[in-house]
Amino acid sequence: MSSHLHDFQLQAFGRGELNDAEAVSAAMHLDECPQCAARVATLDPFGPVFAQIVAPRAPKDLVARALQAADVPEIVEEPVWVEVGLGAVLLVAAAFLVLLGGDALKAMVEIGLFADVLSRFSSPWIPSMTPMLLVAILAGSAALFAIRRVRSGQALGPRWS
Amino acid sequence: MKYSGGPPRTPEDSDPEAPLLALRVYPGGNNESDRSLMLRARAGDAHARQQLLAGISEPVYRYTLRMLSNAEDARDASQDTLVKVLRHLDSYDLDRPFLTWVFGIARNTCIDEYRRRKRRAWDEPGDVVDPGPPALHLAMQSEDAERLNRSLAALSPLYREVIVLYHFEHLKYTEIADVLEVPLGTVMNRIFRARQKLKDHYENEGGEP
Numbered sequence: 001m002s003s004h005l006h007d008f009q010l011q012a013f014g015r016g017e018l019n020d021a022e023a024v025s026a027a028m029h030l031d032e033c034p035q036c037a038a039r040v041a042t043l044d045p046f047g048p049v050f051a052q053i054v055a056p057r058a059p060k061d062l063v064a065r066a067l068q069a070a071d072v073p074e075i076v077e078e079p080v081w082v083e084v085g086l087g088a089v090l091l092v093a094a095a096f097l098v099l100l101g102g103d104a105l106k107a108m109v110e111i112g113l114f115a116d117v118l119s120r121f122s123s124p125w126i127p128s129m130t131p132m133l134l135v136a137i138l139a140g141s142a143a144l145f146a147i148r149r150v151r152s153g154q155a156l157g158p159r160w161s
Numbered sequence: 162m163k164y165s166g167g168p169p170r171t172p173e174d175s176d177p178e179a180p181l182l183a184l185r186v187y188p189g190g191n192n193e194s195d196r197s198l199m200l201r202a203r204a205g206d207a208h209a210r211q212q213l214l215a216g217i218s219e220p221v222y223r224y225t226l227r228m229l230s231n232a233e234d235a236r237d238a239s240q241d242t243l244v245k246v247l248r249h250l251d252s253y254d255l256d257r258p259f260l261t262w263v264f265g266i267a268r269n270t271c272i273d274e275y276r277r278r279k280r281r282a283w284d285e286p287g288d289v290v291d292p293g294p295p296a297l298h299l300a301m302q303s304e305d306a307e308r309l310n311r312s313l314a315a316l317s318p319l320y321r322e323v324i325v326l327y328h329f330e331h332l333k334y335t336e337i338a339d340v341l342e343v344p345l346g347t348v349m350n351r352i353f354r355a356r357q358k359l360k361d362h363y364e365n366e367g368g369e370p
Contacts, residue, residue: 027348028334046309046360050309053309055219058218059222066218070247
């Protein structure tokens, strides 16, 4: 370990007057040097006030409740990217249908894709655009939901803001 | 337990009433008995799981209470944190200081709660966003201590957390960097700014550090 820091260095450190490199170097020294850490604490004007604060105690049943809760099977939420991915796929599908219109529907029927679903809309009283509209509404809802989740910050990692 | 101005560097400096468990009283690397305890807890040993949680419940509760300023929310967030610790124990790297890993989980849990509050305030106009610090002041404390608590509660969470981790939980600077997942220089900047803001607020309240 290098030699101890001088009081003027510790005071400058406490006041935030060291430059970045000096502050980091001093912090690393303080992490490893109990004498300097104790000294900087005595130079801290807030030190005596911190010493007067009584630490709160955890509720007595906290551990028991946590152990009990840990035994309940966990409900795993789907990560937000699943929703974003779903929204994107549905948007592409909707765009595909909207752009190609009737030809897309005809192609889907020919290859048997969604035959069961499409057959329900084969009635002459229901406009042929209905499946397209349903997919578009579904895709729009999924995309809006995904955007809301992303904007709420859940996909941005741990931040306070 | 009362706080000192800086981190205790030996287990003897910590709470004398606390059970002997190095991972709690001495934030740093894990000694052999801690590792053995964690391995037994991982294997599902009920006594080891209980002992492990007992060792971290106090710092976790203190941290969540200081960050959320509400006893009920702090209790829920502490419980969530402890449950997550048990559930994710398999993914914990035994070479990393246990307490910094735990504080990382507690921090994420508090951030989730903080966001929930903001959304709640958005959805329900009139709801109280920040219920303030009364939960911290159940014990009799000096006027200066009360003033410092109020000043601390007035800080933004970004600054409050570094003060809490350094001055109240006695983590080293490098450990705080580990919890926050930021470079050491960023921690230092935040601590200096936080202390300046704390001082300004404290003086505005009539105190003199």
